[in-house]
Amino acid sequence: MQPLLSFIARPWARQPNHSARRRRVDIPTETPSTDAIFLILRRMRMPLIVLITVFTVSVAGLTLMPGVDDQGRPHHMSVFDAFYFISYTATTIGFGETPYTFTIPQRMWVTGSIYATVLGWAYTFAALYGLVQDNNFRDAVAHQRFARRVRRLTEPFVIIGGYGQSGERVCRELAEAGRRFVVIDVRGERIDALGGEQLGADVPGIEADARNPGVLGLAGLAKPNCEGLLALTNDDNTNLAMVMAANLLRPELPVIARCGDRGVEEHMHDFAAEAVINPNDRYGGYLVLAMQRPTTYQLVQWLMSPEGAQLPERAEGLGEGPWVVCADGQFGEEVSADLRTGGLEVVRADPADGDPDVTGAAGFVAGADDDTTNIALAEHARQHNERLFVCVRQQSTMNQPLLDALDVDSVFIATELVARESLARVVTPIFRSFVDHALEQPEEWAQRLIDRMVARCDTTAPRRELYVLDRHQAPAAYRWMTKGNELTLRDLIRDPDDREQPLDIVPLMLIRGEEVAFTPDESVRLQPRDQVLLAGRDRALGDLDSGLFYDSVIEHLATGATVPDTWLWRKLTRR
Numbered sequence: 001m002q003p004l005l006s007f008i009a010r011p012w013a014r015q016p017n018h019s020a021r022r023r024r025v026d027i028p029t030e031t032p033s034t035d036a037i038f039l040i041l042r043r044m045r046m047p048l049i050v051l052i053t054v055f056t057v058s059v060a061g062l063t064l065m066p067g068v069d070d071q072g073r074p075h076h077m078s079v080f081d082a083f084y085f086i087s088y089t090a091t092t093i094g095f096g097e098t099p100y101t102f103t104i105p106q107r108m109w110v111t112g113s114i115y116a117t118v119l120g121w122a123y124t125f126a127a128l129y130g131l132v133q134d135n136n137f138r139d140a141v142a143h144q145r146f147a148r149r150v151r152r153l154t155e156p157f158v159i160i161g162g163y164g165q166s167g168e169r170v171c172r173e174l175a176e177a178g179r180r181f182v183v184i185d186v187r188g189e190r191i192d193a194l195g196g197e198q199l200g201a202d203v204p205g206i207e208a209d210a211r212n213p214g215v216l217g218l219a220g221l222a223k224p225n226c227e228g229l230l231a232l233t234n235d236d237n238t239n240l241a242m243v244m245a246a247n248l249l250r251p252e253l254p255v256i257a258r259c260g261d262r263g264v265e266e267h268m269h270d271f272a273a274e275a276v277i278n279p280n281d282r283y284g285g286y287l288v289l290a291m292q293r294p295t296t297y298q299l300v301q302w303l304m305s306p307e308g309a310q311l312p313e314r315a316e317g318l319g320e321g322p323w324v325v326c327a328d329g330q331f332g333e334e335v336s337a338d339l340r341t342g343g344l345e346v347v348r349a350d351p352a353d354g355d356p357d358v359t360g361a362a363g364f365v366a367g368a369d370d371d372t373t374n375i376a377l378a379e380h381a382r383q384h385n386e387r388l389f390v391c392v393r394q395q396s397t398m399n400q401p402l403l404d405a406l407d408v409d410s411v412f413i414a415t416e417l418v419a420r421e422s423l424a425r426v427v428t429p430i431f432r433s434f435v436d437h438a439l440e441q442p443e444e445w446a447q448r449l450i451d452r453m454v455a456r457c458d459t460t461a462p463r464r465e466l467y468v469l470d471r472h473q474a475p476a477a478y479r480w481m482t483k484g485n486e487l488t489l490r491d492l493i494r495d496p497d498d499r500e501q502p503l504d505i506v507p508l509m510l511i512r513g514e515e516v517a518f519t520p521d522e523s524v525r526l527q528p529r530d531q532v533l534l535a536g537r538d539r540a541l542g543d544l545d546s547g548l549f550y551d552s553v554i555e556h557l558a559t560g561a562t563v564p565d566t567w568l569w570r571k572l573t574r575r
Contacts, residue, residue: 019251284338327367
């Protein structure tokens with residue numbers, strides 16, 4: 001077994017149908033925040049009692065005060081008239097004396113009532129203002145508003161725990177792909193920033209602790225259209241708590257989690273996480289892949305890059321010699337372990353000890369916790385060894401221009417790696433199996449696929465789409481095949497305007513039941529309900545839709561015949 005397989009063969013997938021749940025329980029939706037209505041009743045109880053008492057006494061006294069009508073006869077106001085008068089007088093509207101001119105006793109009582117009601121209203125508004133400023137009340141209102149927005153979600157959605165750099169990029173990519181999601185983060189400023197993002201859809205977000213199962217329930221964990229959970233916070237224990245909650249309360253739900261500690265990672269696998277992404281470990285594995293199989297690394301990085309990203313340069317010319325890893329903590333340990341697993345000699349150095357000796361070294365990793373230190377270490381190493389392969393760990397995105405100008409060979413950004421790995425599993429889940437297959441193939445296979453994709457799709461990363469040839473997603477193609485007509489993969493990706501030319505599309509996978517074919521031959525005959533994973537340009541995939549939905553187009557692609565578009569004209573021409 002070659003050393004690289006320790007990276008490839010690691011069990012990223014969870015155990016099928018494994019759940020630690022031994023007794024079914026309902027998913028909670030209650031959180032520590034008190035209900036807003038209860039808070040209003042509790043905090044406003046005394047002000048409301050005072051206000052009601054003032055109104056009651058004022059109305060009762062006004063009905064007892066002696067008055068006269070317009071004929072000079074004795075008159076007492078009815079309860080309704082008194083309540084009507086006190087209502088508009090206490091609110092400082094003032095319509096005049098009604099129904100008759102008041103006597104001196106009545107005016108004296110009204111004067112006292114005015115001052116009493118004004119003080120009552122002032123006390124009530126002061127209490128109400130204090131309630132609105134109370135953090136518990138604001139949290140309760142935010143929770144209830146969040147719960148209503150989640151209940152209104154009818155499309156499939158995923159729950160994202162953590163809106164840091166990884167979560168922000170994942171949300172942006174999901175929004176561009178037209179996917180819905182719900183965000184949980186313990187920091188309020190991040191949720192506020194979420195509201196200001198131009199994501200193209202209303203995104204429910206809540207400031208809460210994702211370790212609380214009630215918060216996950218509030219975020220829609222129990223909803224049938226919840227199709228996944230992404231635990232992307234910076235805290236391993238929080239991510240583990242989310243994995244545990246999903247496995248125990250909703251075991252069929254796939255969970256993708258970020259983790260930086262091997263021990264916590266093992267616990268996540270015990271609770272059957274769909275994938276556990278340890279960015280430090282993954283970077284070390286990719287680094288070994290770049291050295292031992294540069295073409296495969298180039299292909300995998302390109303396919304997993306955002307749409308439109310340029311084909312990365314191949315890491316070539318790595319000389320033989322030891323690797324110097326000048327890094328702190330867990331990152332240094334993980335990278336060093338992966339390099340040693342790859343059969344390389346590794347020399348560890350502490351960034352606190354200054355610039356290490358890189359004489360005769362083949363590679364250098366600057367992995368301190370501070371970007372400024374890493375840039376300084378990288379430049380010093382490059383000046384003392386021009387042939388050195390330099391890798392730099394980047395903590396903050398604001399230093400990206402400096403690293404671009406420094407032009408190092410490899411940059412490690414943990415949040416970017418986590419986002420890329422997560423998106424590869426969420427946007428097109430089946431695509432991850434293609435990446436795993438590519439990692440196991442020889443360099444010649446990777447080079448052929450790169451050449452084929454560049455020839456059709458240029459050097460920019462293509463879009464990936466999974467098509468199901470059924471009556472819903474490809475009705476015209478489905479009808480054509482169910483009638484016994486032949487349709488090959490080559491026919492499907494022909495250009496409707498010139499069927500002798502293929503669209504800018506490359507088939508990556510063909511799934512038929514339990515059978516999976518990678519990079520299938522284009523001459524293969526398709527069958528109803530086949531699944532085809534395609535990579536191509538936006539325009540080409542848009543042209544492909546015409547063949548999937550229009551009978552005349554799919555018949556033209558399959559046979560070359562010019563077929564009328566309308567049903568009536570097709571009937572007439574056939575006669």
